[in-house]
Amino acid sequence: MALYIMLARDLINSETITTTTYQLSVSPKMKNHCKIVLCFLFLCFSSPTNSTSLSSQSSSTHSISVQHCVDSERTALLQLKRDLLTAKPDSSFPQHPSSGSLLPSWKPNTNCCSWEGVACHHVSGHVTSLDLSSHKLSGTFNSTNLLHLPFLEKLNLSNNNFPSSPFPSRLDLISNLTYLNLSNSGFSGQVPLEISRLTKLVSLDLSTYRLDSSKLEKPNFVRLVKDLRSLRELHLDGVNISAGGGDWCIALPLATPNLQVLSLSNCHLSGSICESLNQLSLLSKLDLSRNNLSSMFPKSIMLLSNLKTLDLSSNTPLSGTLPEFPIGSKLEVLSLMFTSFSGEIPYSIGNLQFLIKLDLRNCSFSGLIPSSLASLNQLVDLDLSSNKFLGWIPFLPPLKKGPRLLDTVNHIGLANLGSLSIDSNSMEATLNSSLFELPSLEKLLLSQNRLSGVLQDFERAFLSPLSVVDLSMNNFEGHIPNSFLELQNLTELKLFSNNFSGAINLSMIKSIESLAFLQLSDNSQLTIAYSSNLKLPQLQTLWFDSCNVSRIPSFLRNQDGLVELGLSNNKIQGILPKWIWQLESLSYLNLSNNFLTGIETPVLAPLFSSLTLLDLSSNFLEGSFPIFPPSVNLLSLSKNKFTGKLPVSFCNMNSLAILDISYNHLTGQIPQCLGNLSSALTVVNLRENQFSGSMLWNFTEECSLTTLNLYRNQLKGEIPASLGNCRGLKVLDLGDNQINDTFPFWLGKLPNLQVLILQSNRLHGSIGQPLTPNDFPKLHILDLSSNYFTGNLPSDYIGIWQSMKMKLNEKFLYMGGFYYRDWMTITNKGQRMENIHILTIFTVLDLSNNRFEGEIPEMIGDLKLLQVLNLSRNNLVGEIPTSLSKLAKLESLDLSQNKLTGEIPMQLTDLTFLSVFNLSYNRLVGRIPVANQFLTFTNDSYGGNLGLCGFPLSRKCRHLENDPSGKQQEDSGKKGTPFSWIFALVGYGVGMLLGLVIGYMLFWRTTRCSRWIELFFKAKKW
Template sequence: MMHSSSVRRMITVKWSLCLIFCLTNSILVSAKHLCLPDQKDSLWGFKNEFNVPSPHSYAMTEKWRNNTDCCSWDGVSCDPKTGVVVELDLQYSHLNGPLRSNSSLFRLQHLQKLVLGSNHLSGILPDSIGNLKRLKVLVLVNCNLFGKIPSSLGNLSYLTHLDLSYNDFTSEGPDSMGNLNRLTDMLLKLSSVTWIDLGDNQLKGINLKISSTVSLPSPIEYLGLLSCNISEFPKFLRNQTSLEYLDISANQIEGQVPEWLWSLPELRYVNISHNSFNGFEGPADVIQGGRELLVLDISSNIFQDPFPLLPVVSMNYLFSSNNRFSGEIPKTICELDNLRILVLSNNNFSGSIPRCFENLHLYVLHLRNNNLSGIFPEEAISHHLQSFDVGHNLFSGELPKSLINCSDIEFLNVEDNRINDTFPSWLELLPNLQILVLRSNEFYGPIFSPGDSLSFSRLRIFDISENRFTGVLPSDYFVGWSVMSSVVDIDGRIIQYTVTGIDRDFYHKSVALINKGLKMELVGSGFTIYKTIDVSGNRLEGDIPESIGLLKEVIVLSMSNNAFTGHIPPSLSNLSNLQSLDLSQNRLSGSIPGELGKLTFLEWMNFSHNRLEGPIPETTQIQTQDSSSFTENPGLCGAPLLKKCGGEEEATKQEQDEDKEEEDQVFSWIAAAIGYVPGVVCGLTIGHILVSHKRDWFMRIVSFFT
């Protein structure tokens, strides 16, 4: 009995093990082949709806295999419990073709995330998109979609993230979008050059119209309606108590900013620039209601006096350029203890700089193009400064020496003032200085001190034109200018701020320069591209330094209207990126170096009003210039001037003499011919007469004797 009992136990154990093995194997097989057949068929059908350039390593659908588990396919994620497809991310997969209304995609009813960005879906977004009712994330950025935004989007009630950016939708946002009450991040940049942005600050224009009274769900945290042709302030914002980020710039809104805006408790960022606002509703201190406001941009409107902004202690960034403010800069700005960026350019402010500016710890101070005057107070210069622009004002006196403490400064522009000072060679001690503009002031004296080795290692724009600088530059003057000498890529440390977790860049710098004889304004990314030197309109003397040839990255070089003498240095031919060269109105002598003809990017040059001589080099780059680029050089000859060079004149004279000799010979032959023909005719006539008379006389004599 014991034996049979033990046998039964062994059999039971074996069957148990067998059952465990089978179950384990079943689980393993199930885990290995998780994808459900209908899900696989839908995905495979969707793949076959598009043309994909073959072979293409980035086309994820090209790696799909029909005999494998679809949950292991690139871009596909499945629910491990049910085997349904819950995520499909085929961004940058080179899908080429329209998204059809009967696409197999819309049979994937359990999708929670759909990302098809940066494909070529060119066509309309079908209403069938509303069938994917479990979607939480929908990204169709840069898909060449156009037409109307389907109202069926309102069916996607679980949607939290929507990005339809970089497309070409032309209709108003459908009212049904008001049903998306879980939406927290919405981007509707609706065109590939022109777009709006609901959540991103890279602002451009759009061709989409959105009603200012459209109803959006609550709570909304980030909202941008830029360039949407809005003509009145969006009233639906009044109840958006969670709103942190608001951008309604570049619209057509007129009138006053509503008082209730500042009562939104979470508001951190407000950009209402590029509209036609002319004031603020409510009492003068109405903006004090926005206690947590960090960034305010009211630039490019028609705001007038009085300056409406009273202290908001939390404010970090204030942009108020391109308005109609006048009078003195209000001292109340000095009470903004946390202010880091202050831009008041292009207004009509007058008077002097408030000395209370010493209380501010500014990183950016831009006051250009106003009527500010007096001596800029030393104590008003924050040692934190990275960008300082007070150009086009009436400042006098010396350049503030306290700038030497600004070790982080990159941009320094004081153009078109009345600053009377010697050349600030101490600026070379600023290790990060990239742009120095002293144009059109009353600076005087030499720009080099004997025994000193001036070195602007990071400088990319150097403009000291239209001053009264004098003296001779040593031959090694440009030796230490590293960035202009080599391909060193220095990205400007653009001022950044963080609002609601999103980094934003501001690059409100601008400077005018002369390029190819024309004035142009340089803004934004142009600062990282252009490397220029302009010392024109001074009284500099002596030879042009040979070290100029080290600045191989310079694009614009202007040394005109000085008193430079000597020859044009052949080392200029090393400036392989040079596009514009102006050496006019100096006292340069000798010839134009033929080596300049190898500068293939050199489109414009001017050598006029010098003492140059000899033939103009016969190279395409030089010969294609207008003749005005070479005038007023008495000894200069050759094309494009009409004056022939010496050797050419002798050859021409010899040719003319030979031609004259040939002409004389021709005339002699003609004269001989003219003389010969009448002679022959005359002789024949006389002979005929004589013969005729002789016959007559002979007949008479014969008749007499007979």
């Protein structure tokens, strides 16, 4: 009807009416008639009986209201603007809006109903809606001004920045609010109780991206929603609602039966999800992602008839299985990534005909991927990566015959599939070209599987939307299809770690302007063909590691946007050219394992270089230590032939985090600035050089070191006590130097120290006692061998080494980071082993070749995780403790060259992992146990023990031959072995003496002797 009023008004004021197709002339007589009609309409629709229907019209028609806004409300809005202008700007919004740019339409003496973000009732003129979302407002928000807008129904302040402001208070005085959105605007603290009194609320959004900035304690979640029975949408993402425990899911169905959208992502929820949520029959969206929910997820919730979006992602303890999905399900989005859901995907997944996104990555699903997935016509995003799926890929028929793992299907049902990720599974198949011909496919990620065979070219590649192809870390072979090089939308091509062969001609990709990532590394039979004047599109990443490259490609000098360059493990010889340092965007450069002999440096080193990772290790580089840009974060020059001292410029590398210059011929003192750089340095590996002098570094409390490896240099003096400030230190290797000091007991306070190697130095004195029972809490490798330590074995320390007793980290991981791994040199299984990468579960105790004395303590059997125990070449006495049989993981036991006595305990045969066993050169006696691993040990394990007998020695245990058990008898419950040997020796002596006497009497006396013999034999009559 408002349209008719407008039309009549136009007729009165205009001579003609212009439409899109014609003009209509208006006569004076017609104008008079229109005036009468207009007055009639005005009277009708301004009457009280019709005011209600007018007020119900949408606020979108406020522009044709006949009244201006209320003066008091305009004043309140202008005051709100003034408060925002005078507020102190926040640093995250450096360009604080000026009076001209902030809400420019908000001016005095103008109709506020026409202002930006303001909507009014089209008759009364009262402000009913205030939407200031995403206006870059900042500072302190004064909510008092809102109280002068009593008819406000919608308030939206989202996506602004009020970090110093609490939530607006006294909002309950605006009792007509139905829509309240304060999300992501920096409001913080306790959610006010007043919001729980807004009983007309239909939509409430208090979400925040700021971690732990908002909370629901008083009131808690249950109190907040108790009276909000009209609520249909509730968004509290990022608000800490943990104070209510698990009551949240009990309260919701009771308080908000009409709820349609529930979003509680990152709300610190824990525990199980109650099945009563299935009573929210109208629920269309449920987001409980990024919490710590656990137990089994109720299947009935997943089967709610109106549910369209279910996001349970990033709840690692949450488990469950997929239900049998009914026909007609409305589910559009199902995200379970990073949960513990398991089992197989049911064939009924094909009933989800509205499904757009299925994200099951990083779960524990297994079995075959059902072919029914191929019938999901609306599916756009499918991610099944990092599970345990096996078999064929169900979207195409297999090329070769094999076990019938999946039904052969036609891929025509996947016409909308844009992203397919099945990487990091156990898929086994030979791919054919149909997969690459899916009409909408843009991303194909199949890396880290067992896919194999020869890839064939596919048709119409130049029309394909494919932009990302990742087939890395599989077993593909043969030539790389030319079709890949014809994909005009290609941005990423990752084929590294396969068995591709033949030559790939780079000239074919020069027309693919969008190409940014080309990764062909680790295809040892592949060669790269290119011309000297080749011009490629501007790449960001180029990996040609292990691709038989013989020289640095000259076309790289024009790659100004290149960020990563990998040419390691090739056959590149000669000098590293200086132009490579002038690639301004280059951040990652790996030329390790080549045949480079020198580095050509520019006259002026680039001061503003982007280079952060430089790896030139395992080449033949020689000469003095080069000067590198101060931007370098990781520098690896190990296994080269650099000589001389470290230059002064080394101290300017303030960004250096990982330094590995091991296995060179560097000399002189290590610069004292090493202590100053330790605030950024995490790894320092200088092993196997010729550094000398004392360790005079001063490590401050800001020390960030995790690894310090100075093995096999010529360092002298004492261990710097300032290392005690490096609380993150995990590996300390000072072995094979000339350090003259006592045991560094003060290292015991380092909470993360796991590996301590001090072998082959001049350390002396007793080990002493720990300062506290918590010293060395994570130590699992200790090597003090080949020093001059004295006294008893450190029983007090053995009693507190918890990481050698119980599993603190069961993961089979190498120590170090993503790029760097820690290594060490130890004596293991009787051999000196060099360059052993350190495993987090590897446990070693080596106290050999010292001057320890006394007995082996019984408590050493409590170190149940020990794999290597070496106490050889000391002055230990007493018997071998039977408690060693409790070291069930022991693989190497060396007690040789001591003064141990007694028998070998039969209980040691329980050590079924023992592969090296050395008791040689002690004073052991008795029979060698014969069982299990002891059947594999040779004579060398027991040599130099004259009292031992039995297998594998040739010395038989004659005095024990009648003992079927193989055990020596004990006299009165005591071991009498030493006395048995004394009696045996006496018996042998007496017998020999009697034999000599009788022989003398019978054979060497007078001739009567021979007569006596003759008579003797005659009497016998043989």
